Amino acid sequence: MEVIRKKFVIDSLHLHSSTLAQAGWISLFAAFTAIGAQIEIPHAPIPFTMQTFFVLLSGAFLGARNGFMAQVLYIAAGAIGLPVFSGASFGLVRLFGLTGGYLMAFPFAAALIGYLVSIRQGYLWTVFAMFLGLTGIFTLGSLYLNVVALHDLNQAILSGFLIFSWWDILKLTAAAAIYTEFSKRYKKLPA
Secondary structure (H helix, E strand, C coil): CHHHHHHHHHHHHHHHHHHHHHHHHHHHHHHHHHHHHHHHEEECCEEECCCCHHHHHHHHHHHHHHHHHHHHHHHHHHHCCCCCCCCCCCCCCCCCCCHHHHHHHHHHHHHHHHHHHHHCCCCHHHHHHHHHHHHHHHHHHHHHHHHHHHHHHHHHHHCCCCCHHHHHHHHHHHHHHHHHHHHHHHCCCCC
């Protein structure tokens, strides 16, 4: 009976430390996304930022569930008033403003990327997974931009999607390289 009790205590401690580690990683990637939002090149109607770089990495490193949760935490922090959105902005007005579609797509993109990299490894596959995630972000963001502001789908695609192509190709290739190199050394983040 004593052996069973000790095993239960050890298993409980491991589960508790694993849960704390996961919460730490989720919080860290939410914070990285907030920092990425502050690295901004002003552009109308949507600024160039580094947010999506960290969305890509959160999905790849944390997996589908925790990547999703990291981005939900990021959005929730901004919704309750922390200055985490681009330009140190915050609040529901910003969340449902011009960039709302992009922001709302972040958790789903991270989940998709996390799922895809969990089923296969390699640089090209990671690029493909991240490309799909970015395409989802920019598709939803452009459609939302069209509905709330531009009312011209061609203009929304041009100014909300295509304008970011060169910038996001750079971020995607860098994020895929970072994740691929890290995953060669470590099978998963320490938890």
